[in-house]
Amino acid sequence: MSPVIPIRPEATGCSDVKPLVERGQREVFCGLTGIMWLHRKIQDAFFLVVGSRTCAHLLQSAAGVMIFAEPRFGTAIIDERDLAGLADAQEELDRVVDELLSKRPGIRMLFLVGSCPSEVIKLDLSRAAERLGQRHAPQVRVLNYSGSGIETTFTQGEDACLAALVPALPSTPEAGLLVVGALADVVEDQLAQLLQQMGVGPLAFFPPRRSTDLPAVGPNTRILLAQPYLADTARALGQRGAQCLTAPFPLGVEGTTAWLQAAAEAFGVSTERFEAVTRAPRERGLKAMAAHRPWLQDKRIFFFPDSQLEIPLARCLQRELGMQLCEVGTPYLHRQHMAAELALLPANTRLSEGQDVDRQLTRCLNDAPDLTVCGLGLANPLEAQGLSTKWAIELVFTPIQGYEQAGDLAALFSRPLRRREMLRAAPLIQRAA
Numbered sequence: 001m002s003p004v005i006p007i008r009p010e011a012t013g014c015s016d017v018k019p020l021v022e023r024g025q026r027e028v029f030c031g032l033t034g035i036m037w038l039h040r041k042i043q044d045a046f047f048l049v050v051g052s053r054t055c056a057h058l059l060q061s062a063a064g065v066m067i068f069a070e071p072r073f074g075t076a077i078i079d080e081r082d083l084a085g086l087a088d089a090q091e092e093l094d095r096v097v098d099e100l101l102s103k104r105p106g107i108r109m110l111f112l113v114g115s116c117p118s119e120v121i122k123l124d125l126s127r128a129a130e131r132l133g134q135r136h137a138p139q140v141r142v143l144n145y146s147g148s149g150i151e152t153t154f155t156q157g158e159d160a161c162l163a164a165l166v167p168a169l170p171s172t173p174e175a176g177l178l179v180v181g182a183l184a185d186v187v188e189d190q191l192a193q194l195l196q197q198m199g200v201g202p203l204a205f206f207p208p209r210r211s212t213d214l215p216a217v218g219p220n221t222r223i224l225l226a227q228p229y230l231a232d233t234a235r236a237l238g239q240r241g242a243q244c245l246t247a248p249f250p251l252g253v254e255g256t257t258a259w260l261q262a263a264a265e266a267f268g269v270s271t272e273r274f275e276a277v278t279r280a281p282r283e284r285g286l287k288a289m290a291a292h293r294p295w296l297q298d299k300r301i302f303f304f305p306d307s308q309l310e311i312p313l314a315r316c317l318q319r320e321l322g323m324q325l326c327e328v329g330t331p332y333l334h335r336q337h338m339a340a341e342l343a344l345l346p347a348n349t350r351l352s353e354g355q356d357v358d359r360q361l362t363r364c365l366n367d368a369p370d371l372t373v374c375g376l377g378l379a380n381p382l383e384a385q386g387l388s389t390k391w392a393i394e395l396v397f398t399p400i401q402g403y404e405q406a407g408d409l410a411a412l413f414s415r416p417l418r419r420r421e422m423l424r425a426a427p428l429i430q431r432a433a
């Protein structure tokens with residue numbers, strides 16, 4: 001029987017390490033990107049980006065992979081207008097929303113998503129949301145948040161969206177666990193089953209699959225973050241009295257075990273029960289990960305800052321798959337939410353926060369890692385330099401949390417290394433033939 005992996009309280013790892021702080025040129029997607037996974041999660045919501053043709057293009061090209069999905073997002077294009085044209089812009093927005101809601105009567109929640117063109121910044125979207133909310137109440141709740149590239153990076157769009165939703169949550173004095181952060185439905189179902197088998201509950205997930213099932217929150221709610229990029233959401237839930245449990249994130253077998261353990265401890269689950277519930281999936285997860293270890297053991301990995309998943313992923317790859325960490329970059333380091341993760345990283349890990357893309361490229365090329373995790377824009381140039389890369393965005397789109405996905409998580413990292421090996425071997429095979 002494999003034991004529960006203890007998260008040693010004496011472990012300090014990188015807890016006191018000061019990251020290299022960089023505030024230079026960035027190379028990341030903006031917060032609109034979050035719509036790609038949020039529109040699949042909240043199934044009766046619609047995301048209306050108030051933006052430019054660039055925003056529409058981003059959504060269309062990045063979301064091209066979802067061409068067969070029922071679209072639940074769109075763009076209201078606000079062309080160049082001067083200040084005198086703002087009243088028209090508000091009228092235009094009202095018209096677009098009226099048309100949308102009459103065509104799509106299934107929409108129960110409408111998010112007006114701000115962007116960064118100056119014409120949009122001048123628009124007061126919170127007032128527009130209030131006005132449209134009154135007009136379409138009670139059938140549709142209208143909320144707003146910003147996905148602007150000036151204010152948000154890549155995954156912060158989800159944080160902004162969920163934080164905007166917190167005031168709409170009903171209140172409760174009841175104790176319960178709220179798992180916070182969008183997870184693929186399959187992952188959510190697996191984690192829910194494990195927690196329920198342990199007797200942890202009442203249990204709810206935020207965001208919910210339907211906007212009419214908003215979970216209640218109050219001073220006896222315990223929050224377990226499923227994603228590491230939700231600082232504003234956690235703060236907003238804290239203002240409603242909820243308390244955040246500290247845990248590593250559910251990536252890899254160790255992370256998932258420690259994450260479940262945090263919930264189990266808060267809800268008084270016995271060690272025996274915890275063991276009995278988690279033993280089989282834990283062993284399946286370990287076995288699935290072990291298949292990838294030969295490809296990853298002692299390989300060196302470099303993370304550019306993109307998604308805020310970098311630190312938990314680095315912890316998992318280093319501790320469970322034997323990889324060596326060259327640099328772990330994160331767009332933002334939230335020490336409190338990352339406390340359990342930092343404690344598990346090797347003490348000498350080079351951490352960086354923020355970005356100065358040229359300087360980081362220089363460090364990356366000097367390190368010559370076996371694998372580099374980076375944004376789409378850097379991947380091709382780095383591949384041309386002979387480096388193997390992994391797109392950070394794939395790690396957000398792919399279900400990688402929990403025991404049953406631990407093998408898939410490892411595969412995402414072993415695949416580029418295998419591909420490179422195959423390409424290297426290809427000429428030899430041809431020659432031999």
Ligand code: SF4
Nearest residue numbers: 030055115116148149
């Ligand atoms: Fe570009 Fe800004 Fe629109 Fe994002 S919000 S697509 S960064 S214009």
